[in-house]
Every structure is written in structure tokens, then in C-alpha cells.
Amino acid sequence: MAEKATRLGVRLRPHVKTHKCLEAARLQVRGHFGGITVSTLAEAQAFAAGGFGDITYAYTIAPSRVADAVDLARRIDRLSLVLDDADVLAAIEAAAATKGLCLGVFLKVDCGAHRSGVAPDTEDAVALARAIARSSHVELGGLLTHAGQAYRSCNAEEARAAASAERDVLCSLAQRLRAEGVELPELSLGSTPTLCAADDLSGITEVRPGNYAFFDAYQVAIESCALEDVAFSVLATVVGRYPARRTLVLDAGALALSKDAGPTHVDPACGYGLVLSSDGSRRHTSLRVVGLTQEHAELRAAEDADWSAFPVGARLRIVPNHSCLAAALFDRYHVLRRDEVLAEWRPVKGW
Amino acid sequence: MAEKATRLGVRLRPHVKTHKCLEAARLQVRGHFGGITVSTLAEAQAFAAGGFGDITYAYTIAPSRVADAVDLARRIDRLSLVLDDADVLAAIEAAAATKGLCLGVFLKVDCGAHRSGVAPDTEDAVALARAIARSSHVELGGLLTHAGQAYRSCNAEEARAAASAERDVLCSLAQRLRAEGVELPELSLGSTPTLCAADDLSGITEVRPGNYAFFDAYQVAIESCALEDVAFSVLATVVGRYPARRTLVLDAGALALSKDAGPTHVDPACGYGLVLSSDGSRRHTSLRVVGLTQEHAELRAAEDADWSAFPVGARLRIVPNHSCLAAALFDRYHVLRRDEVLAEWRPVKGW
Numbered sequence: 001m002a003e004k005a006t007r008l009g010v011r012l013r014p015h016v017k018t019h020k021c022l023e024a025a026r027l028q029v030r031g032h033f034g035g036i037t038v039s040t041l042a043e044a045q046a047f048a049a050g051g052f053g054d055i056t057y058a059y060t061i062a063p064s065r066v067a068d069a070v071d072l073a074r075r076i077d078r079l080s081l082v083l084d085d086a087d088v089l090a091a092i093e094a095a096a097a098t099k100g101l102c103l104g105v106f107l108k109v110d111c112g113a114h115r116s117g118v119a120p121d122t123e124d125a126v127a128l129a130r131a132i133a134r135s136s137h138v139e140l141g142g143l144l145t146h147a148g149q150a151y152r153s154c155n156a157e158e159a160r161a162a163a164s165a166e167r168d169v170l171c172s173l174a175q176r177l178r179a180e181g182v183e184l185p186e187l188s189l190g191s192t193p194t195l196c197a198a199d200d201l202s203g204i205t206e207v208r209p210g211n212y213a214f215f216d217a218y219q220v221a222i223e224s225c226a227l228e229d230v231a232f233s234v235l236a237t238v239v240g241r242y243p244a245r246r247t248l249v250l251d252a253g254a255l256a257l258s259k260d261a262g263p264t265h266v267d268p269a270c271g272y273g274l275v276l277s278s279d280g281s282r283r284h285t286s287l288r289v290v291g292l293t294q295e296h297a298e299l300r301a302a303e304d305a306d307w308s309a310f311p312v313g314a315r316l317r318i319v320p321n322h323s324c325l326a327a328a329l330f331d332r333y334h335v336l337r338r339d340e341v342l343a344e345w346r347p348v349k350g351w
Numbered sequence: 352m353a354e355k356a357t358r359l360g361v362r363l364r365p366h367v368k369t370h371k372c373l374e375a376a377r378l379q380v381r382g383h384f385g386g387i388t389v390s391t392l393a394e395a396q397a398f399a400a401g402g403f404g405d406i407t408y409a410y411t412i413a414p415s416r417v418a419d420a421v422d423l424a425r426r427i428d429r430l431s432l433v434l435d436d437a438d439v440l441a442a443i444e445a446a447a448a449t450k451g452l453c454l455g456v457f458l459k460v461d462c463g464a465h466r467s468g469v470a471p472d473t474e475d476a477v478a479l480a481r482a483i484a485r486s487s488h489v490e491l492g493g494l495l496t497h498a499g500q501a502y503r504s505c506n507a508e509e510a511r512a513a514a515s516a517e518r519d520v521l522c523s524l525a526q527r528l529r530a531e532g533v534e535l536p537e538l539s540l541g542s543t544p545t546l547c548a549a550d551d552l553s554g555i556t557e558v559r560p561g562n563y564a565f566f567d568a569y570q571v572a573i574e575s576c577a578l579e580d581v582a583f584s585v586l587a588t589v590v591g592r593y594p595a596r597r598t599l600v601l602d603a604g605a606l607a608l609s610k611d612a613g614p615t616h617v618d619p620a621c622g623y624g625l626v627l628s629s630d631g632s633r634r635h636t637s638l639r640v641v642g643l644t645q646e647h648a649e650l651r652a653a654e655d656a657d658w659s660a661f662p663v664g665a666r667l668r669i670v671p672n673h674s675c676l677a678a679a680l681f682d683r684y685h686v687l688r689r690d691e692v693l694a695e696w697r698p699v700k701g702w
Contacts, residue, residue, distance in 0.1 A: 017645060017646075039645065039646050040646065059590070059602075059646060060590045060591050060600070060663075061590070062588040062589075062590050062602055062663075062664060063663065063664040064588060064664060084591065085591070085592065085663045087662060087663050087664070088663055088664075091664075114596060114598070115591075115598075115600060115642075115644065115647055115649055116590075116591045116600055116647070119595065148644065237413040237415060238413075239410070239411045239412070239413050239467075240411050240435065240436070240466075240467045241436065244470065245465060247465070247466075249411070249466060249467055251410075251413055251702070254609070254611070254676050255676065255679050258605070258609070258610060259609060259610045259611050259612070259676065260605070260610050261610070261612065291466075293466065293499065294368060294390065294675050294676065295368075295390050295391065295410060296466055296467070298466060311438060312411075312413075312414065312436045312438050312439055313413060313414040313415060313438070313439075313442075324645050325605050325606065325610065325645065328606050328680070329679070329680075331700060331701065349682060350682065351602070
């Protein structure tokens with residue numbers, strides 16, 4: 001991703017929400033300017049304490065958290081906030097004025113995911129951008145979007161179309177605003193599927209992918225990556241073995257893999273992750289994770305499965321559907337080179 | 352549940368997996384003999400350290416964890432293990448022999464959930480029970496089952512039928528084994544849906560419900576309880592407000608509510624939980640949680656929703672689909688009486 005951002009002529013401001021640990025973020029920013037993106041103020045605080053000085057909190061901030069954000073903004077070079085609501089702008093302006101600060105703020109734009117952001121073709125979008133630009137207590141950092149809809153892609157070609165749309169929505173709104181004299185230093189976009197697929201980001205200045213640091217079964221299914229690119233997996237143990245009903249039970253349940261339903265639009269029978277050998281070198285296509293309860297994974301074996309390979313106590317490695325959710329269930333990562341544990345990394349928790 | 356167990360003439364050995372905290376477990380055992388059930392060895396160790404001396408680890412133990420279990424068994428009055436595999440019996444016997452211990456072991460029986468347990472009508476089930484009973488290093492504590500299939504019930508009547516089946520499977524296998532001279536001190540069963548519905552547990556000695564300590568939207572849907580019986584909820588804040596597309600966004604995403612799909616067999620449109628007023632006193636039936644991403648809940652408002660009640664910054668309380676999974680995402684509980692925080696309780700994490 002670092003190479004690709006350079007090739008596409010954009011700054012890489014990686015999102016750290018997937019792994020939430022300093023060591024992985026330091027790898028992500030190598031060769032780039034050092035800025036990162038976070039999804040919670042707890043991440044912002046922990047990464048600031050860990051030496052990161054340029055942080056975008058890419059989340060429409062709750063008014064009740066503005067005071068925390070202002071406190072943090074005074075301690076680092078740059079904390080940028082994100083908003084799409086005039087009441088929140090007023091709350092940020094009031095807090096910044098009290099502290100004598102000028103805070104960087106991005107306008108969040110909805111490029112088609114229809115989760116957060118102003119609708120780009122509305123007068124409200126233009127009015128809010130103008131209001132931010134005019135304010136003396138905040139500085140308009142630019143426009144920011146996230147093509148969450150790219151997760152509905154079935155393949156790289158569809159993700160590439162989503163990437164073009166994500167870019168075009170941002171550039172088109174920027175053109176209207178700049179024509180009115182609104183200055184927009186940055187146009188920031190990003191999702192792992194669109195950035196894996198993108199081949200032209202003309203007009204865009206910054207990208208914020210996150211999941212690519214680990215990847216997962218979902219990204220494999222929609223062709224963001226190959227299975228061997230996935231860095232995160234959960235090592236599990238066979239605790240039940242029932243050949244008569246072609247079932248294996250592993251000790252990695254919903255509290256280890258998360259219940260993300262995965263890429264069912266690509267494969268309705270995808271189950272809850274991909275099953276690998278314990279060293280990760282081989283996929284067991286004969287085993288599907290058909291169910292998860294709190295502490296159990298239920299695997300269904302193909303008719304020709306080799307049961308001698310799976311006694312109770314055997315280890316299997318599961319690549320979860322959604323690494324962002326599965327990773328958050330653990331208090332540490334074991335960093336492996338083959339079977340050797342090189343390090344333990346600790347993620348940030350909470351909000 | 353404590354009253355009901357007494358009325359049905361069974362011992363209550365509550366499961367602590369839902370909340371995983373000492374304070375809640377102490378409430379659960381009040382008026383009963385003090386034994387508890389756990390789902391992980393981390394829970395067993397933490398609750399032993401917190402003064403619980405009679406613990407059943409109701410999970411088919413992995414051979415690699417037998418040594419940990421034996422260590423713990425030496426420090427408390429009674430640690431009972433659960434198995435359904437001859438290899439695991441051999442591993443437990445070997446470890447117990449080395450330490451000069453005699454460990455209590457339950458035979459896990461599949462009463463229809465088809466997750467773990469021996470099939471009750473097979474010769475294998477009888478042979479494994481005999482092998483445990485004959486062993487000089489383990490003591491057969493009895494039979495243990497869990498009617499996980501009760502979660503597929505649509506109402507209390509169906510759950511009551513599941514409860515009868517759960518009881519009958521256990522009693523019927525016990526009858527066969529006792530006829531052969533196998534002693535079975537305990538017949539232990541339990542799930543929250545079956546125990547909420549059960550009206551006759553003749554022959555059963557012990558029950559192990561867990562979820563009832565919190566309940567959740569799923570249990571409401573299948574009529575285990577009423578909404579006002581639910582003790583666990585997540586307080587969230589409106590961080591996005593989009594009347595044009597009838598959408599509210601809250602800061603409680605998959606990392607706060609879990610992605611459990613909920614009781615879709617009762618209500619395919621159930622979404623990801625029930626929306627209450629911030630003080631929990633009123634349900635907002637005009638709001639449905641239609642989507643969850645890592646840090647966002649997307650709510651769809653009915654056409655007649657009163658948007659003035661939901662500005663950015665407003666608080667709403669969500670009753671998640673599955674409290675066991677949602678609770679595990681937090682490092683503490685705020686114990687409330689109305690809006691007053693009476694205490695903070697800390698759950699056990701890990702395995």
C-alpha cells in the first residue's frame with residue numbers, strides 16, 4: 001500500500017483502527033509523512049503518547065467528546081476532526097475559542113455508502129463547507145470520504161468502479177467549492193477495497209486505508225488481496241470431533257472470530273472464516289466454519305475429509321471474515337515468523 | 352431463576368459466562384449452594400481466586416489445557432471437567448495420576464443441539480460413560496447437556512418442548528447407564544430459554560443457565576423474558592443525523608454491540624438490538640438498528656419519527672441482540688439505579 005500510494009501520487013495516512021497497535025502503525029507509515037488516521041479518541045490519545053504527532057480522527061465527533069479532543073490537540077502538532085453537522089461545528093468552535101486554539105476540521109462527504117457525511121449534491125453541503133471556511137476558530141482541512149459501499153463489490157473490477165466514483169464525488173464537490181473561493185488543502189479518501197483496486201487518483205491528495213495492514217477472508221473474497229497476503233489469523237484447537245455428523249468443534253467462537261457474516265454476496269456459504277493448517281501454509285478447503293457460538297466454532301467437513309488429520313487437540317488456524325472485529329477481541333498479538341514468536345504487540349482498547 | 356430452581360427441586364449452578372464478573376455471580380448464587388459454571392479456564396481461575404470453591408468447567412477441555420485444570424483443581428474444593436472423547440479422558444487420567452488427584456468428570460451428552468457431546472443413543476456413549484466410571488483417576492460426576500437448539504424456538508411453548516426433550520434425553524441415557532450399575536450422582540442441564548420455560552424437571556438434579564443474569568433482545572423475542580427484565584444495555588450517542596434518508600448514526604458499532612444477527616427466525620427485520628430512551632424507561636419503536644460497522648450503528652427511522660428528539664449528541668440506550676457477546680466487548684460495567692452509577696464491575700477476559 002505504501003508503494004501504491006507513492007505510485008498514485010497521494011500521501012498515505014494509514015488508518016490504525018484494524019490493529020490499534022503502535023508497532024504496526026510504525027510499519028505502515030514507513031516511507032511516508034508519518035500522519036495516521038484513527039477511529040476513536042482512545043486511539044488518538046494512545047498513538048499521540050506513542051509519538052504520532054499528526055492524527056486525523058476520521059469519525060464524526062460527538063459533542064460530548066469535543067473537550068477531550070481539544071485537550072489532545074494542544075499536545076500534538078496536528079489533530080484534525082471530522083464533521084457533517086452545523087451543531088457540531090458550533091460545539092467545536094466554542095471549545096476552540098475557550099482554549100485559544102484553531103482546530104483543523106474536515107467536512108465529511110457521503111460518496112455513496114450512505115452512512116455518514118453530507119450529501120455532496122446539496123446546498124447544505126456547500127453551506128456547511130462555507131461555514132467551516134469562514135470560522136476563525138477552525139480551519140477547513142479539506143473534504144474527506146470513505147467508500148464503504150466498496151465492500152459490496154464482488155471483484156476488483158467492481159471495486160475499481162467504486163474507487164473512481166469515490167474520487168469523482170470528492171473532486172466534483174471540491175470543484176464547486178473552489179469555484180466559490182473555498183480553499184480545500186486536502187481531498188482525502190480511502191477504503192482498502194477501493195485503494196487496492198484504484199489505478200487513478202488524480203485530484204486526490206491523501207488516502208486512508210486501514211484493513212490492508214491485516215487483510216482478512218472478506219478482502220480475499222472481493223479480490224483486494226490473495227489469501228497469502230493476510231497477516232492476521234486465530235490459532236484454534238480441536239475440542240470436539242464427530243465424524244458421524246461430519247462436525248469438528250474448535251475453541252475459537254464468536255469471542256475469538258466475531259460474528260461478522262462475511263462476504264455472503266460473493267459466497268452465500270462462506271461461513272465464518274477460512275481454515276488453514278496450524279502453520280498457515282495450507283488451506284483446508286474440506287472444512288467450513290458453519291457456525292459460531294460464544295466459545296465454539298462448528299466446522300463441517302466434506303465427505304472425503306481425512307479425519308485422521310483432526311484428532312481432538314489438533315491445531316488449526318482460522319482467517320476470520322473481518323480482521324478489524326476479530327482483532328479487537330484479543331489483548332495481544334503474537335508476531336510470528338513461521339512458528340517462531342518474535343514479539344507480542346498490545347492493542348489499544350476502548351473509546 | 353433462583354426461585355424457579357428451588358420450586359423445580361433442582362440445584363442452581365449458574366453459568367457466569369455472560370457477565371464474567373464476581374459481583375454478578377455472588378448475586379446469582381444467593382440462596383443456593385454456591386457452585387458455578389464457567390466457559391473458560393480464565394474464568395475458572397479468576398472465580399476461584401475470588402472465593403468460589405465449586406466450579407464446573409462446562410466445556411470439552413482441550414488436552415493442552417489439562418495441566419492448567421489440574422493445577423487449579425488442587426487449589427479449590429471441586430473443579431469438574433467435561434468431556435466426550437476417549438483421548439481426552441486418557442489425557443486427564445494421565446495428568447491426574449501424576450499429581451495424585453482424582454478429578455470429577457462429566458460426560459457431555461448431545462441432546463439435539465448437535466454441537467458437542469456424545470450421541471445419547473449410541474454404544475459409544477455407554478462405553479465412554481463406563482470408561483469414566485471405571486477409571487481410578489477420575490470420578491464420574493454425572494451427565495451434562497445443553498439444549499442449544501432451544502435458541503431456535505419462536506416462543507415459550509416451543510422452548511418448553513425443548514426443555515422436556517433436554518430432560519428426557521438425559522434421563523433416558525441415565526436410566527440405561529444406571530441399569531448397568533454406572534453411578535451418576537448428577538444429571539445437569541441448562542440453557543436460559545429452556546429453564547425460563549420449563550415446568551417439570553423430574554429426574555434432573557442441577558441446572559446451569561447463564562444468560563438470564565442479563566437477558567437480551569434475543570431472549571425477549573423468544574419469550575424467555577419481557578423487555579423490562581433485561582439488565583444489560585449500551586448507552587450510545589447520536590453522531591450523525593440524516594432526515595432526508597431517515598438515518599441516525601450512533602457511536603455504538605460492532606465493537607460495542609457485536610454483530611450477532613439476533614432472532615431473525617422470529618423477526619427477519621430484527622436488526623441489531625432494541626432502541627430505548629437514555630434512561631431505559633421507554634422503547635423507541637420508530638427506530639431500528641439496520642446496520643453495524645466497526646464503530647457505527649445505522650438506525651432507520653419510521654416515517655413518522657420525531658426528529659426533534661434526536662439531535663446530534665442525544666443519548667439512546669441499545670439492548671443488544673446477544674448480551675454475552677456484547678458484554679465481552681467492554682472492560683467494565685456501570686451498575687445503575689436509574690441514572691445513578693452505584694458501582695463499576697470488571698469482567699474477566701481471555702481464556
